[in-house]
Amino acid sequence: MIRVLLVDDDALVRAGLRMMLAAADDIEVVAEAADGSEVETLVDRHAPDLVLMDIRMPAVDGLEATRRLRARTGAPEIVVLTTFTTDGYVLRALQAGAAGFLLKHTHPDRIIDAVRRAASGEPVMSPEALRQLIGTVTTGPPDTPAPAPDSEARRLLGLLGERELEVAVAIGQGRTNAQISSELYMSIPTVKSHVSHILAKLDLNNRVQIALLVYRSGRA
Structure with a gap:
């Protein structure tokens, strides 16, 4: 079984993800967190293989939670969830060690497939968002010198x-x-x-x- 920790401050999003992942026989949601401050404690308690991490949360955001978790020995893989393909926080989360990211409106079958691939150590990310992010990285904001x-x-x-x-x-x-x-x-x-x-x-x-x-x- 692939053990998953859901981290999102929106209870409805967590409920939707839990129902979505329940359709897979090889995936189990072992815990949920509403803020990044809870992540390390829940990882110690439940030993997930993968964390689905919201990037925007009120106290400790997904960026800081990702940095803290990936600095630890034996940390689980992390996939960032986001609504915006050009979210600057996502770039920084990838630099902090996230295995990739998915848009929250990604089709359920693709999210399940991404969980399986990320848990096995394969980077995953929404293709359309990847194209926009690489464009942002390589060109930068208008009128910004390289x-x-x-x-x-x-x-x-x-x-x-x-x-x-x-x-x-x-x-x-x-x-x-x-x-x-x-x-x-x-x-x-x-x-x-x-x-x-x-x-x-x-x-x-x-x-x-x-x-x-x-x-x-x-x-x-």
């Missing part, structure tokens, strides 16, 4: 092989796997393999973190 290149980001990218670096830069430019495949003349399975190697080599959780790193390096 930051100076980050030497640590450049050092990390230097750990990649030539083709891996090309794939990473393409991700930083907001390219999809299909676009990368076409532009770099490699099969989609090869692109996916390079992405997996990049994540492993750089100890990252998802494509957004790759895009952030590329952007910080000045290569986007």
Whole structure:
């Protein structure tokens, strides 16, 4: 069984998620929290495999709760729930170690599938939101100058092989796997393999973190 902790300050949202996940024979909601301040205690008590975490809560928000939890040894995976695809807090939650995020209006079957994949350590996120987030990361707000290149980001990218670096830069430019495949003349399975190697080599959780790193390096 995949043990899930629900964290959302809206009781109706929690009830809806609980009913949705109850349809899966291999998923069990073991506890609920209405605020991020309750998360660590409930994790200690119930040992969930995955936390579905709302990003906006009144006392301790999902960002801080994610940072605290992922700093611990043996922390469960965390998937952030959000209503807005351009929510700046989501980017920071991914940087804090969340395995990804889902929009709250995501189809129930996709949420169940995402829970299964995230619990097994695979990054998950809503594709439409990923595209918008990468666009936000790589272009920034209007009239905002690009930051100076980050030497640590450049050092990390230097750990990649030539083709891996090309794939990473393409991700930083907001390219999809299909676009990368076409532009770099490699099969989609090869692109996916390079992405997996990049994540492993750089100890990252998802494509957004790759895009952030590329952007910080000045290569986007």
